[in-house]
Amino acid sequence: MHFLNEHIIPFFNYWIYVIIMMLGLHAMIVKRNLIKKLIGMSIFSTAIILFYVSIGVNNGGDIQGGKPGETHGTIPVIEHELALEASHDPTKIDFRRYANPLPHVLMLTAIVVGVATLGVGLAVTQRIYRDYDSIEEDEILAKIAAAPSRQTDD
Template identity: 40%
Template sequence: MKEAILEFAQHYNYFITIFLMISGLFIVIARGNLIKKLIGLSLFQTSVYLLYLTPAKIHNGTAPIYDYAYDTYSNPLPHVLMLTAIVVGVATLALGLALVVRIKEAYGTIEEDEIFSKDPEAE
């Protein structure tokens, strides 16, 4: 029993990562508001940060900055990759939101259903 709890605690990060991932997926598929869809996409992206950073951690290690007092550092490579991903993520979010503003100007709404009903070609 105690081992099962420990096993669960040690994989808790991954369970939450998966929960955030499918929540983002759900928002993107199920919600019609375009801004909400983009926020769902951000949730999905953020779960990927967690997925990369979790295995980089070492117990009793420290942040990857040299210091006399430590000889174990967490893995710097996922940190670098996720720094890139965060910046690219906000760039794509801004581009998507600019498209949403244009859609609002062209159709007068940002709800998917109403856009489809105003645009017969999209059916």
């Protein structure tokens, strides 16, 4: 029970991320269908992105005198008037009121790269299907073994 309160409950989010990530990795290795492998890859990458975004969450724990969960860092968008004032005096903005935007910006790139990778993978899957009439890894390998010097002419 002490172990549960100390290590499982406070880090519940992180445990779920690890489980989702390992689901994706398991699918990439064990599944024989190529589309299932690509779904696993996408699940793996979104789990990592989720971990990074959750690092940027500001639940008020680092505000002086505040307890975790009492105050919340909001969306990191600064109002126009405040931004104009802050261009002369940056101390006018209390950065502890906002979530940390740095992981968000990094992970935007990661999402786009992930979708590009998925697109290339699906295109290669379609090409493989045209040559081998199958998207099952074991059947494709069997066909390659049966005709090792197979020429791809379409």
